[in-house]
Amino acid sequence: MTPAAPSFELLAGAAGSPVILHVPHAAREIPDGVRAGIVLDDGALERELDHLTDAHTAEIAEEAARLAGVTPWRFVNRLSRLVVDPERFPDEREEMRAVGMGAVYTRTTHREVLRGAGVDPEPLVERYFRPYARAMTEAVGERLAAVGRAVVVDVHSYPTERLPYELHGEGPRPPVCLGTDSFHTPPQLLAAAREAFAKVGETGLDSPFAGTYVPLEYYGREPRVSALMVEIRRDTYMSEPGGAAGAGLPRLASALAALVDAVS
Numbered sequence: 001m002t003p004a005a006p007s008f009e010l011l012a013g014a015a016g017s018p019v020i021l022h023v024p025h026a027a028r029e030i031p032d033g034v035r036a037g038i039v040l041d042d043g044a045l046e047r048e049l050d051h052l053t054d055a056h057t058a059e060i061a062e063e064a065a066r067l068a069g070v071t072p073w074r075f076v077n078r079l080s081r082l083v084v085d086p087e088r089f090p091d092e093r094e095e096m097r098a099v100g101m102g103a104v105y106t107r108t109t110h111r112e113v114l115r116g117a118g119v120d121p122e123p124l125v126e127r128y129f130r131p132y133a134r135a136m137t138e139a140v141g142e143r144l145a146a147v148g149r150a151v152v153v154d155v156h157s158y159p160t161e162r163l164p165y166e167l168h169g170e171g172p173r174p175p176v177c178l179g180t181d182s183f184h185t186p187p188q189l190l191a192a193a194r195e196a197f198a199k200v201g202e203t204g205l206d207s208p209f210a211g212t213y214v215p216l217e218y219y220g221r222e223p224r225v226s227a228l229m230v231e232i233r234r235d236t237y238m239s240e241p242g243g244a245a246g247a248g249l250p251r252l253a254s255a256l257a258a259l260v261d262a263v264s
Contacts, residue, residue: 007077007078007079007083007128007131007132008075008076008077008078008079008086008131008132008135009075009076009078010073010074010075010135010139011065011073011074011075011076012073013065013070013071013072013073013074014070014071014072015146016070016146016147017070017071017072017073017143017147017264018143018147018148018149018150018151018263018264019070019072019073019151019153019260019263019264020072020073020074020075020139020140020143020150020151020152020153021061021064021065021072021073021074021075021153021155021256021260022074022075022136022152022153022154022155022213023054023057023058023061023074023075023076023077023155024054024077024081024085024086024087024154024156024213025052025053025054025057025077025081025085025087025156026053026054026055026056026057026058026076026077026155027053027058027076027077027078027079027080028049028053028080029078029079029080030045030079030080030082030083031079031083034082034083034124037115037116037119038082038114038115039113039114039115039116040108040114046242047241048082048108048109048114049080049082049242050241050242051108051109051110051159051163051241051242052080052081052082052109053080053081053242054155054156054157054158055157055234055238055242055243055245056157056237056238056245056249057155057156057157057232058076059245059249059253060155060232060237060249060252060253060256061074061076061155061253061256062074063249063250063253063257064253064254064256064257064260065257065260066257067253067254067257068257068260068261068264069261069264070260070261070264072153072260072264073139073143075135075136075139077132079128081105082105082114083124083128084103084104084124084125084128084129084132085101085102085103085104085105086103086128086129086132086133086136087154087213088101088102088103089102089103090102090103090121090125090129090130095167096165096167098167099111099165099167100114101165102121103121103124103125103129104119104121104124104125104129106119107165108165109163109164109165110163110164110165111164111165133215133216136215137215137216137217137218140152140214140215140218140225141217144222144224144225148224149224149225149226150224150225150226151189151226151227151228151263151264152212152213152214152225152226152227152228153227153228153230153256153259153260154179154212154213154227154228154229154230155230155232155256156209156229156230156231156232157231157232157233157234157237157238158173158177158208158209158231158232158233158234159233159234159240159241160173160233160234160235160240162208166208168207168208168209168210169208170208171207171208172204172207172208173204173207173208173233174201174202174203174204174207174233175197175200175201175202175203175232175233175236176197176200176201176202176203176204176230176231176232176233176236177203177204177205177206177207177208177209177229177230177231177233178190178193178194178197178203178204178205178206178228178229178230178231179206179209179210179211179212179228179229179230179231180205180206180210180211180212180228180229181211181212181214181227183219183220183223184212184214184219184220184223184225184226184227185212185226185227185228186226189226189228189263190205190228192259192262192263193228193230193259195258195262196255196256196258196259196262197230197255197259199251199254199255200232200236200248200251200252200255201236208231209229209231211229212227212228212229213227213229214227226263230256230259232252236248236252237249237251237252
């Protein structure tokens with residue numbers, strides 16, 4: 001499972017685009033050295049990757065970028081979130097630590113052991129998490145310098161049925177869940193997303209997943225950085241868990257492209 005690509009990649013968009021499509025959970029790749037610290041056998045690991053990977057979201061973002069009138073930038077994680085999850089806080093602020101799924105996971109989606117007791121997360125945080133965070137911070141800073149604003153659109157997917165690790169999974173599970181932040185998600189961005197994804201089906205707000213990703217350097221302090229999380233229910237475009245994409249993928253890519261154009 002040695003990675004064939006860098007651990008993350010910034011794919012250039014139009015010079016005048018403020019939009020960054022952020023795709024953090026689409027990959028299944030795990031470096032050999034990291035795999036050695038995971039206690040699951042190969043079959044169980046593949047099943048865990050099926051549950052956790054936001055399969056085909058990189059393809060949705062790629063097709064949306066191709067369709068958009070103004071090509072957005074794309075920041076894509078090339079490693080599995082089982083290496084590190086770049087969207088978690090790396091410290092005690094992260095509520096998912098309660099179920100062993102902070103920046104470095106120690107438990108699976110079904111709350112079973114993923115890494116042995118007493119594992120030190122710091123080497124993985126230093127090797128993978130911090131460089132990713134720095135690069136994403138720089139990417140947002142470059143959009144601010146070039147255009148005067150940045151719009152981070154997080155592209156995710158989620159399973160139709162609640163998994164045991166979910167802390168807030170008891171609420172609605174609409175075809176598209178829009179995750180928001182009170183500071184970084186302005187009403188016009190949310191309205192544009194609702195309109196763009198109306199063709200896919202019902203859009204919900206912050207259920208079953210809430211919030212959105214903003215680099216910590218800008219979080220809560222830079223109003224020129226706006227952000228929205230797009231969580232797509234997997235049965236709208238693929239067979240679950242971990243199966244092939246279906247006819248819904250082009251429709252979702254078209255909707256995402258419409259959102260990109262609306263905010264560009």
